[in-house]
Amino acid sequence: MIAFILKRLIQSVIVMLAVALIAFSMFRFIGDPVNSMLPENASAEDRQELREQLGLDQPVTVQFTRFVTGAVQGEFGISYRNKRAVAEMIAERLPATLELVLAAAVFALLLGVPMGIYAALHPKGVLSNMLNVISLIGISVPTFVTGILLILVFSVWLNWLPSFGRGETVQIGWWRTGFLTVSGLKSLILPAVMLGLFQVTLIMRLVRAEMMEVLRSDFVRFARARGLTNRAVNFGHALGNTLMPVITIVGLQLGAMIAFAIITETVFQWPGMGLLFIQAVSFGDIPVMSAYLVMVALVFVAINMIVDLLYFAIDPRLSVRA
Amino acid sequence: MNTTTFPNSPLLSVRDLSICFDTRHGPLRAVDGITFDLAPGEILGMVGESGAGKSLTGTAITGLLERPGRIDRGEILFEGKRIDTLSAEEMRRLRGRRIGAIFQDPLTSLNPLMTVGQQLVQTIRTHLSLGKEAARKRAIECLAEVGIPAPEARIDQYPHQFSGGMRQRVVIALALCAEPSLVIADEPTTALDVSIQAQILDLLKKMCRERGAAVILVTHDMGVIAETADRVAVMYSGRVVEIGPVEKVVRDPRHPYTKGLMQSIPRVGSNALRLTQIDGAMPRLTDLPSGCAFHPRCPRAFAECKRTKPAALPVEGGHVACHLYQEEPV
Numbered sequence: 001m002i003a004f005i006l007k008r009l010i011q012s013v014i015v016m017l018a019v020a021l022i023a024f025s026m027f028r029f030i031g032d033p034v035n036s037m038l039p040e041n042a043s044a045e046d047r048q049e050l051r052e053q054l055g056l057d058q059p060v061t062v063q064f065t066r067f068v069t070g071a072v073q074g075e076f077g078i079s080y081r082n083k084r085a086v087a088e089m090i091a092e093r094l095p096a097t098l099e100l101v102l103a104a105a106v107f108a109l110l111l112g113v114p115m116g117i118y119a120a121l122h123p124k125g126v127l128s129n130m131l132n133v134i135s136l137i138g139i140s141v142p143t144f145v146t147g148i149l150l151i152l153v154f155s156v157w158l159n160w161l162p163s164f165g166r167g168e169t170v171q172i173g174w175w176r177t178g179f180l181t182v183s184g185l186k187s188l189i190l191p192a193v194m195l196g197l198f199q200v201t202l203i204m205r206l207v208r209a210e211m212m213e214v215l216r217s218d219f220v221r222f223a224r225a226r227g228l229t230n231r232a233v234n235f236g237h238a239l240g241n242t243l244m245p246v247i248t249i250v251g252l253q254l255g256a257m258i259a260f261a262i263i264t265e266t267v268f269q270w271p272g273m274g275l276l277f278i279q280a281v282s283f284g285d286i287p288v289m290s291a292y293l294v295m296v297a298l299v300f301v302a303i304n305m306i307v308d309l310l311y312f313a314i315d316p317r318l319s320v321r322a
Numbered sequence: 323m324n325t326t327t328f329p330n331s332p333l334l335s336v337r338d339l340s341i342c343f344d345t346r347h348g349p350l351r352a353v354d355g356i357t358f359d360l361a362p363g364e365i366l367g368m369v370g371e372s373g374a375g376k377s378l379t380g381t382a383i384t385g386l387l388e389r390p391g392r393i394d395r396g397e398i399l400f401e402g403k404r405i406d407t408l409s410a411e412e413m414r415r416l417r418g419r420r421i422g423a424i425f426q427d428p429l430t431s432l433n434p435l436m437t438v439g440q441q442l443v444q445t446i447r448t449h450l451s452l453g454k455e456a457a458r459k460r461a462i463e464c465l466a467e468v469g470i471p472a473p474e475a476r477i478d479q480y481p482h483q484f485s486g487g488m489r490q491r492v493v494i495a496l497a498l499c500a501e502p503s504l505v506i507a508d509e510p511t512t513a514l515d516v517s518i519q520a521q522i523l524d525l526l527k528k529m530c531r532e533r534g535a536a537v538i539l540v541t542h543d544m545g546v547i548a549e550t551a552d553r554v555a556v557m558y559s560g561r562v563v564e565i566g567p568v569e570k571v572v573r574d575p576r577h578p579y580t581k582g583l584m585q586s587i588p589r590v591g592s593n594a595l596r597l598t599q600i601d602g603a604m605p606r607l608t609d610l611p612s613g614c615a616f617h618p619r620c621p622r623a624f625a626e627c628k629r630t631k632p633a634a635l636p637v638e639g640g641h642v643a644c645h646l647y648q649e650e651p652v
């Protein structure tokens with residue numbers, strides 16, 4: 001198992017280096033930042049000074065090494081747009097995005113898993129068919145449309161929930177959380193629903209398909225043949241085996257949700273990394289963009305690691321062999 | 323159980339059982355009016371080509387027939403009481419407790435995420451009112467009885483830590499841990515290595531004999547039947563064409579199909595039932611021949627065979643369903 005973890009760690013480092021290279025290449029190929037940072041009439045000395053300050057006068061390899069060593073220490077340079085340390089800006093925005101994604105994932109799991117189980121246990125039921133149709137709609141409607149509809153209904157017509165921002169937040173260390181205030185929680189609902197809705201359908205369909213498969217398997221038939229109660233068979237034997245593959249997908253989807261959060265954050269003006277990224281793109285703020293890229297990749301890699309470790313915890317067949 | 327009717331009343335009595343599948347093109351009859359009795363402690367072998375309806379019969383007895391399939395005629399009596407009309411919950415209580423089942427593949431019959439002990443304890447506690455500790459003690463005893471070495475240690479292991487043969491022993495322990503009086507073993511050794519098939523069969527036989535449990539042993543292997551069973555039922559196309567004591571049926575088969583089978587007995591341990599003596603294949607359910615379903619392949623078929631289904635004629639210890647024997651005195 002330790003060998004396995006080491007192997008995954010090395011793989012992760014390689015992935016991160018590759019991402020760093022891509023992020024770094026953006027500096028080289030997307031225009032000269034100095035032009036966009038200084039006024040048109042800036043003197044040559046000013047330009048040279050800024051160039052040195054940003055390290056752009058060094059050879060490429062040195063710049064890349066500096067980028068990587070900086071990134072490892074959480075240093076991504078200075079934003080072209082607001083001249084602040086990128087790391088600081090990311091740290092400010094990261095909690096908002098992670099809280100949004102977490103809320104959306106919990107929402108998706110709490111709704112998707114029971115719906116999937118129900119549909120698998122009653123494949124011919126009226127409610128199952130309804131869930132299927134609804135989930136088809138859920139998959140085919142673009143998320144920004146659901147977001148706008150949510151705002152229209154719950155903010156504009158009913159005026160129950162805020163349509164933008166995070167509400168009041170509480171600072172805990174460097175983490176700014178919206179979980180502890182009523183307005184923070186209320187602000188979280190609509191964006192989390194928008195971000196999670198697609199995942200609800202996905203998880204429901206996945207759980208349903210997996211569970212129906214497991215219910216047909218020999219060990220479930222044998223469990224029934226031993227006279228175990230339906231509850232013991234469905235939840236004790238079938239569900240556990242269903243959730244194995246579901247964990248993988250949900251893990252991957254967590255990564256995908258961080259990426260999708262860009263849309264949600266734009267629709268709801270949610271002050272997270274996604275919104276920061278969109279603003280950076282429109283300004284050509286490369287340090288912010290590359291830092292975002294590296295951060296998202298890091299979260300992806302970390303989630304993958306955690307999923308693999310969860311497998312070890314759940315599946316006895318793995319822990320012995322390794 | 324108060325089966326105090328008369329001393330040698332059958333443990334299981336299947337009367338004119340028919341099973342059909344409702345399909346888009348109408349009902350398909352997969353089991354067509356089979357009748358047989360099983361005495362307490364008796365081992366009944368069941369043979370027949372693939373698709374003859376052997377597994378379906380077992381499934382119907384355990385009450386596990388699924389959706390499109392249903393019993394459309396006949397009845398099943400167990401310990402003198404009808405069980406085919408029981409509610410799902412009543413049938414569940416019977417399953418595992420009074421009627422045990424063993425399936426073909428030990429590699430897939432156990433839940434990979436639970437230890438062998440958890441699965442045993444769960445089964446024991448479902449049927450017997452034992453505390454956790456007592457159930458665990460009993461589980462260890464069960465494992466010891468099926469010949470698993472060091473059961474105290476192995477009880478906490480997962481199925482993948484057992485070999486195929488050991489896993490089938492665990493399956494037998496699971497099926498017998500609540501002491502059922504009937505065990506339905508559907509090809510219990512087919513998936514196993516040839517070298518351990520005989521061991522597992524011996525174990526199954528010994529365990530059931532000790533407990534006085536009756537067995538329906540489904541297999542493709544006439545050799546296994548000859549060695550293990552007391553009586554044998556030969557199935558063809560959803561019917562029991564011949565049933566009787568093993569020595570009788572093996573040495574002196576009456577039905578032309580059984581005769582063909584006996585000439586093709588493979589060596590003990592070989593899986594395949596090769597009907598080299600009988601040309602052709604069993605008909606599909608969708609186009610069953612008229613009259614005797616065996617007539618297109620039967621070397622002795624005559625005019626009547628195409629017209630009417632042969633009725634079951636009682637012969638010593640069983641019956642035979644063939645027009646050749648309609649007039650024969652019992």
Ligand SMILES: Nc1ncnc2c1ncn2[C@@H]1O[C@H](COP(=O)(O)OP(=O)(O)OP(=O)(O)O)[C@@H](O)[C@H]1O
Nearest residue numbers: 343352370371372373374375376377378379390607
């Ligand atoms: N769900 C189903 N729908 C339609 N027909 C079915 C269904 N399940 C089984 N059958 C049919 O029922 C018949 C009997 O099946 P069964 O499984 O009892 O055969 P078997 O004698 O056990 O064969 P094998 O030796 O291959 O195990 C087969 O012809 C099969 O095609």
Ligand code: SF4
Nearest residue numbers: 614617620627644645
């Ligand atoms: S009834 Fe006729 S066709 Fe059928 S087995 Fe007997 S002789 Fe052959």
Ligand SMILES: [Mg+2]
Nearest residue numbers: 376377378508
């Ligand atoms: Mg079968």
